Amino acid sequence: MKKIIITILLLALAAGLAYAQGKDIKQITLPNIQTELAPGAGKDKVETLCNICHSVDYITMQPSGTKAQWTATVTKMKKVFGAPINDADSEVISSYLAEHYGTAK
Amino acid sequence: MDEYRLSRRSLLKGVGAMAALAATGGIPADLFASERMARFPEKADLQLLTARPPQLETPLHYFKELITPNEAVFVRWHISQIPTSVDLSSWRLKVGGNTDKELSLSMDDLKKFEKVVYTAVIQCSGNGRSFFEPKVFGGQWKNGSMGNVTWAGARLKDILNNAGIKAGSVDVSFDGLDRPPLASVPDLVKSLPVDKALEDDIIVAYEMNGQSLPMLNGFPARLIVPGWYATYWVKSLSEITVLAKPFDGFWVKTAYRIPDTPYGCVEPGAAPKKTIPINRMTTRSLIIEPAIGTTLKSDMPVNVTGLAFSGGYSIKDVIVSVDGGKNWGEARLGKDMGRYSWIQWSYPWKPERPGKYILMAKATNSIGESQPFEGLWNPAGYLWNKVEKTEVTVRQEGP
Numbered sequence: 005m006k007k008i009i010i011t012i013l014l015l016a017l018a019a020g021l022a023y024a025q026g027k028d029i030k031q032i033t034l035p036n037i038q039t040e041l042a043p044g045a046g047k048d049k050v051e052t053l054c055n056i057c058h059s060v061d062y063i064t065m066q067p068s069g070t071k072a073q074w075t076a077t078v079t080k081m082k083k084v085f086g087a088p089i090n091d092a093d094s095e096v097i098s099s100y101l102a103e104h105y106g107t108a109k
Numbered sequence: 110m111d112e113y114r115l116s117r118r119s120l121l122k123g124v125g126a127m128a129a130l131a132a133t134g135g136i137p138a139d140l141f142a143s144e145r146m147a148r149f150p151e152k153a154d155l156q157l158l159t160a161r162p163p164q165l166e167t168p169l170h171y172f173k174e175l176i177t178p179n180e181a182v183f184v185r186w187h188i189s190q191i192p193t194s195v196d197l198s199s200w201r202l203k204v205g206g207n208t209d210k211e212l213s214l215s216m217d218d219l220k221k222f223e224k225v226v227y228t229a230v231i232q233c234s235g236n237g238r239s240f241f242e243p244k245v246f247g248g249q250w251k252n253g254s255m256g257n258v259t260w261a262g263a264r265l266k267d268i269l270n271n272a273g274i275k276a277g278s279v280d281v282s283f284d285g286l287d288r289p290p291l292a293s294v295p296d297l298v299k300s301l302p303v304d305k306a307l308e309d310d311i312i313v314a315y316e317m318n319g320q321s322l323p324m325l326n327g328f329p330a331r332l333i334v335p336g337w338y339a340t341y342w343v344k345s346l347s348e349i350t351v352l353a354k355p356f357d358g359f360w361v362k363t364a365y366r367i368p369d370t371p372y373g374c375v376e377p378g379a380a381p382k383k384t385i386p387i388n389r390m391t392t393r394s395l396i397i398e399p400a401i402g403t404t405l406k407s408d409m410p411v412n413v414t415g416l417a418f419s420g421g422y423s424i425k426d427v428i429v430s431v432d433g434g435k436n437w438g439e440a441r442l443g444k445d446m447g448r449y450s451w452i453q454w455s456y457p458w459k460p461e462r463p464g465k466y467i468l469m470a471k472a473t474n475s476i477g478e479s480q481p482f483e484g485l486w487n488p489a490g491y492l493w494n495k496v497e498k499t500e501v502t503v504r505q506e507g508p
Contacts, residue, residue, distance in 0.1 A: 029194065029196045030194070030324055031193065032149075032151065034149065034163070034193060037161075065158055065159060085291070085295075086292075086293020086294060
């Protein structure tokens with residue numbers, strides 16, 4: 005019980021301090037949520053390159069795509085958004101995506 | 110659970126809503142779903158689409174309420190460097206470009222303009238995208254990238270007139286505090302034609318349901334373009350620029366476009382010949398209770414309840430079918446919160462025989478816009494407003 009009361013007092017103090025330091029400041033900390041990709045050739049490239057701009061749940065969320073659809077998506081990431089992916093890596097990534105998150109086995 | 114229900118019931122009564130908890134006897138379908146849930150700062154447990162940048166969907170049970178609470182409103186950011194800290198003592202909303210003078214408005218300055226308050230549906234352009242057939246890439250939203258919120262803020266028109274729009278202005282662009290992860294990624298900047306920007310109802314909102322905005326919903330202020338899709342409702346607004354030339358940024362010129370055809374649709378799989386920027390929302394309705402997959406008892410009266418809204422025109426009527434669309438009856442509409450709000454509706458039903466039933470609802474607005482029975486298709490998965498089918502099972506009432 006004592007412990008609980010002390011904890012409550014400390015929390016109240018901390019809250020008060022935060023308020024005193026600046027009621028005009030709002031600050032949040034985003035959670036670190038990771039999504040595990042299917043094992044396979046190319047996974048490391050996807051994790052390294054796609055992750056520069058977005059979490060890989062952008063991949064796992066998508067409907068099953070054809071190889072052509074995934075290739076078009078990787079091309080869009082390069083041409084439209086400037087993703088630093090060379091041609092060899094593009095092929096590796098598109099194949100990986102089509103195999104594990106697509107229709108093209 | 111009982112306590113929860115009790116408080117929910119009294120709350121419903123409090124906002125004058127319908128008796129949404131009538132004996133539907135089921136657990137909401139979204140409780141069964143296998144979605145990943147995530148709790149972000151200032152937000153409730155929401156369905157996780159993506160973590161970075163965050164895209165979070167509202168579970169359907171929140172839509173039993175007329176107003177969606179701030180912590181439940183969906184989250185959708187485009188580029189990953191999103192604001193996580195804002196100090197109001199240094200935050201300023203800059204207004205300039207083709208104007209007589211430049212403004213640098215603090216929050217106190219913003220609050221000196223006349224305060225405008227109304228309730229409006231906020232809805233992502235891609236709400237319902239996961240229902241498209243053939244499927245399209247993009248955020249796989251179900252029906253939860255929408256909410257009904259009471260906004261308060263300063264009229265954009267008043268701010269623009271304070272700066273003084275020069276003759277020959279064409280567009281007004283809006284930038285927020287979010288920044289691209291690479292220099293090559295286009296910053297999220299949106300624009301409106303100057304005539305649209307000067308409409309009375311567009312505001313720079315600093316309150317959501319009477320409180321400051323959650324960071325993830327655009328603290329400290331966001332643009333509200335009621336009746337239009339939320340792609341224009343730029344979050345954490347920092348800069349408004351009046352332009353003498355048409356805006357040519359990526360997020361208007363290339364992205365968020367719909368086919369320039371009636372209903373904004375093309376043959377499934379086809380590429381549109383010409384596109385225009387997405388704009389007003391289509392008319393929609395949704396059955397909230399009973400939820401999909403609910404089991405009901407025969408001869409037990411239930412209230413089929415839901416919501417309906419359109420892109421800035423009042424809902425004229427909602428018709429409901431409990432037999433898969435063969436017969437229709439008119440639902441009773443709830444409290445009218447204005448043309449930008451959704452309206453709740455209810456339809457009393459007593460299923461007499463056991464079996465499977467398909468419930469459907471179809472809304473029509475005051476200018477005759479309604480909903481299609483088949484999904485209309487466009488390549489980006491926007492404008493979804495098909496008449497949905499809610500299948501429920503009726504069992505013989507036991508002893």
